[in-house]
Amino acid sequence: MTKRFFKSKIVHNFSHDPSALAGSFILLVFILAAILAPWIAPQNPYDLTKVSLDAFLKPPIWMEEGQLPFILGTDDQGRCIFSTILYGCRTSLIVGFGVVLVAGTFGIIMGVLAGYYGGIIDSVTMRMADIFFSFSTTLMAFLMLGLFKQRGVMVVIIAICIADWVRYARTMRGSVLEVKEEAYIMAAKATGARDSRLILKHLMPNALPPIFVIMAVDLAVVIMLEATLSFLGVGVPMTEPSLGMMISIGKDYVYAGMWWLVVFPGAALVLLVVGINIFADWLREELNPKIEKER
Amino acid sequence: MVTYITRRLMQGIVVLLAVSFICFIIFRYAGDPVHTLAGRYATFQEQEMVRKAFGLDKPFYIQYTRFLANAAQGNFGKSFVTRVPAFNLILERLPASIELATSAIIISFIVGVGLGVLVSLQPYAMRNRLVMAGSLFGISIPTFLIGILLIMVFCVYLGILPPFGRGETRMIGFWRTGFLTWSGITHLILPAFTLGMYQLAVLLRLTRAGMREVLTKEYIKTAWSKGLPPRKVIFKHALRNVLIPVITMTGLQFGELIAFALVTETIFQWPGTGNLLLTSIYESDQPVIVTYIMLAALIILSLNIIVDILYAYLNPKIRYD
Numbered sequence: 235m236t237k238r239f240f241k242s243k244i245v246h247n248f249s250h251d252p253s254a255l256a257g258s259f260i261l262l263v264f265i266l267a268a269i270l271a272p273w274i275a276p277q278n279p280y281d282l283t284k285v286s287l288d289a290f291l292k293p294p295i296w297m298e299e300g301q302l303p304f305i306l307g308t309d310d311q312g313r314c315i316f317s318t319i320l321y322g323c324r325t326s327l328i329v330g331f332g333v334v335l336v337a338g339t340f341g342i343i344m345g346v347l348a349g350y351y352g353g354i355i356d357s358v359t360m361r362m363a364d365i366f367f368s369f370s371t372t373l374m375a376f377l378m379l380g381l382f383k384q385r386g387v388m389v390v391i392i393a394i395c396i397a398d399w400v401r402y403a404r405t406m407r408g409s410v411l412e413v414k415e416e417a418y419i420m421a422a423k424a425t426g427a428r429d430s431r432l433i434l435k436h437l438m439p440n441a442l443p444p445i446f447v448i449m450a451v452d453l454a455v456v457i458m459l460e461a462t463l464s465f466l467g468v469g470v471p472m473t474e475p476s477l478g479m480m481i482s483i484g485k486d487y488v489y490a491g492m493w494w495l496v497v498f499p500g501a502a503l504v505l506l507v508v509g510i511n512i513f514a515d516w517l518r519e520e521l522n523p524k525i526e527k528e529r
Numbered sequence: 530m531v532t533y534i535t536r537r538l539m540q541g542i543v544v545l546l547a548v549s550f551i552c553f554i555i556f557r558y559a560g561d562p563v564h565t566l567a568g569r570y571a572t573f574q575e576q577e578m579v580r581k582a583f584g585l586d587k588p589f590y591i592q593y594t595r596f597l598a599n600a601a602q603g604n605f606g607k608s609f610v611t612r613v614p615a616f617n618l619i620l621e622r623l624p625a626s627i628e629l630a631t632s633a634i635i636i637s638f639i640v641g642v643g644l645g646v647l648v649s650l651q652p653y654a655m656r657n658r659l660v661m662a663g664s665l666f667g668i669s670i671p672t673f674l675i676g677i678l679l680i681m682v683f684c685v686y687l688g689i690l691p692p693f694g695r696g697e698t699r700m701i702g703f704w705r706t707g708f709l710t711w712s713g714i715t716h717l718i719l720p721a722f723t724l725g726m727y728q729l730a731v732l733l734r735l736t737r738a739g740m741r742e743v744l745t746k747e748y749i750k751t752a753w754s755k756g757l758p759p760r761k762v763i764f765k766h767a768l769r770n771v772l773i774p775v776i777t778m779t780g781l782q783f784g785e786l787i788a789f790a791l792v793t794e795t796i797f798q799w800p801g802t803g804n805l806l807l808t809s810i811y812e813s814d815q816p817v818i819v820t821y822i823m824l825a826a827l828i829i830l831s832l833n834i835i836v837d838i839l840y841a842y843l844n845p846k847i848r849y850d
Contacts, residue, residue, distance in 0.1 A: 365544055368829045370784030376791070377822060380810040381555055458671040462792060465673045466807065478673075485677050485796070489685055489692075496681070500674045507669040515665070 247520060254516040260509025268324040275317035276303035280475060294494055307494045309483055315494060319502045321475035326506065329391055329460040330453045337395040338449055341402025346433060346441070348403065349410030360407070363400035371397045372459055379463060385471040390463060394456055405448050409441040416440070443521045450514035454507045461503055477503045530841065537837055541830045546597075548826040552819045553596045605820040610809075615816040619802055619824060624704050625695060626801035630790055632717055633725035634779070641729040642775065645736025646768060652741060661737070667730025672789045676723040676796035683719060691716050693798040724793040728779070728786065735778060739771035773840070780836035784829050 239245065248254050272278065290312040292301050306315040348356040366374060374397035382389055413419065414437065422436045463469035464478030472479070477499045484495025571579070580586045587595075599605065603616045611618065644664075648657040670678075684692035696712035698705045707713030743749065744767055752762045791803030798804065802821065809817040 361540070361544075364833075365547075368781060368784050368833050369826075370782070370788050372788035373784050373791075373825070376788060377818075380818065454669065458669075462671050462673055465671075466792065466795065468810065478671075481674060481677065488677060488681050491685065493681060496674075496677055500678070503674065504666070504670050507671075508665060511665055511669050 244520060248516075251516055253512050257509045257512030257514075257516065260505060261513065264323055264506050264509070265327060267320055268327050271317075271320040271324055275314070275320045276305070277314040277317045279313035279318040279321060280473065293492070306498045309480070309495055310487070315480075315498050318475055318480055319477065319499055322477040322480060322499065323502065323506065325387060325470055325474060325476045326457045326460060326503070328387060329394070330457040332391045333394045333398055333456045334449050334453050336391065337399040338402050338445070338452075340395070341399040341404075342406050342442075342445060344399070345403040345406025346410055346438070349407040349441075350414065350429075350433060350437065356407070359400075359403055363404045366397060366400040367404070369397075371401070371455070372462065375459060376463060376466065376468060379468040387470050387474060390460060390469050394459060398452070398456065401452060402445060402448060405444050406441065409444050410437060413437055413441045447514060447518045447521060450510060450517050454510040454514065457503070457510070458507055533841070534834075534838060537834045541834055544830055545823075545826060549597060549600060549823060550593070552822055553593055555815065555819060600823060605823070606816040608809075608817050609814050610812050610817075615814075615820040618817060619805065619820055622800060622802045622805050624706065625799060626790060626794070626803060628707060629717070629720055629724060629793070629799060629801060630786055632721035633728065633790075634786070636721055637725035637729035637732055638779065640725075641732030642736050642768075642772075645733045646740060646763065648733070649737045649740030649744065650763070652737070660733075664730040664733045667726055668734070670726070672723060672727055672792045673796060675726050676719070676793055679719050679723055680796070690719055692719070695800055720793050720797040720799055723796070724786070724789055727789060728782070731782075732775060732779070735775050736768075736771060739774060740767060743767045743770050777836055777840055780832055780839075783832050784825075787825055787829070 267274070290308055290310055292304050292308040293299055294305065294307045294315075304314045304316070306319070308314055309318070344355075344359050348359040371394070375394045378393040378396060379390070382393065419432070419436055422432055427436070460469060461476065461478030461481070464476040465482045467482070469478060470476045480499040481496050481503075484492070484499070487495050605615045607613060608615045608618055644660055648660050651657055680692045683690040691712075694716060695707050696714075696716035697710040698707045698713055699709045700706075707717055749762060749767055752766045757766075787803070790801065791806060793799065794801045794803035795807055805817065806821045808814075809821070
């Protein structure tokens, strides 16, 4: 099984495509940096005993007045920018993967039920999807967080999940409707396979590929969304690190020419999202049979 | 067709009712309105009086029908903070938001679709690969970051454009416009680009993908072999077919536009509805929040219905019965 996977066409194409490799390399670096943050960060920016207000608003070390160990300078509380970015990426990735897993699983289940059984589940799920979609994930998540009184990483994940699962349900339903008509499903049905076996063994493996593209794109979207919500002040609380919050703090200092408070966290965020999007682009072209490859 | 439109309208009304119900729940149970209306230091008797006067002692369904009846007349109560009817507060700021959103849509549509067509003609040329790389950045930079970076470059370092506000405005009837003064237009440039950038990148990518699919079709080959001029083949035969899903997407993404407008307005301190909503959320000003949600729902739903109907007209393959 593993051997078959490593010899498959998709793995071959992946390892021979420079942009796919570059994209996943960027993502991998960020994941490692986030996991290893407590060991590689010069300072834990959210441990008050380690932060000193004396070293506030220091520029990066290659500029005058730069000070070790703050490679990328410090913010208005004397927190090391580089360390805060590492910890902030942690939040970004936790929220990103959390939402993709939870909303994805729930959406896939609802999509399969809606597509396979049709009827009332189908019409209710799809009407809900229409409404959620026209309101857009961003607006829904924002309004929901605006009304919640609690703040925290979990609350952000929940709010985004509530707004986001319909994306998966919709795609999965469409995919299931297509696969359902295939001859091998009919054949499996004719042999008297139970519904559970039919869905898990025959339907799901063939209906899932479009979902992988959605998951990859969604990871990027959710990471940007978390940053946006935290920037607006309805996302993660002040006591948790977040790239969006860093930029929100930094924007007031832009007028004073202190660009490093915005540019470094911004660059980290964009690089992470670009990496994911490059990978998602590759995956989309790879799994789309409509586009013929010419080189 | 008539049955289809009626059915869509009915569905729209059902959705609006659902939204209004949720809004009512928020209004009634997210914080006690008696407390807010009577003031923090009211005695128990005073609180009871307020409860009676505003009908808050009535059963749930009576309160809800009254809320609906008021909402239908645009009456959502007064803002807890400014003591002005919430609806007027939003109406006053609507022109600023609409002007910003329309400018952003126009910019993103013209530039996005135009570039998308250009890029699709030679997808592997170096400069077009660069454009695509640019569009990848366009969808990877969150709106708030674009706004701050633009401010940093054009206001702080170059100092050629104003960083916030709407500049001088003129009143035309009830409509306060910034289009008529030089200062109003210079104030509009950065926010409009900030808001339009994401949409621009999305449209570019959609148009390119659509054009690439369509350009391989038989009827395009036929059009070329007939010896039609490139302009005709590209715009009349290819682009036309690509535009249908592109326009639908634009119409259906309106909710996204509202959300990003909120971010843009906050960064540029644009005196629009999004900015008002954010302030209201910080201050828990429920009437304003509820009015905003209801109004946004109404606009989004109407747009969806219009897009669906247009779609039926544009695409003869679809017949609704």
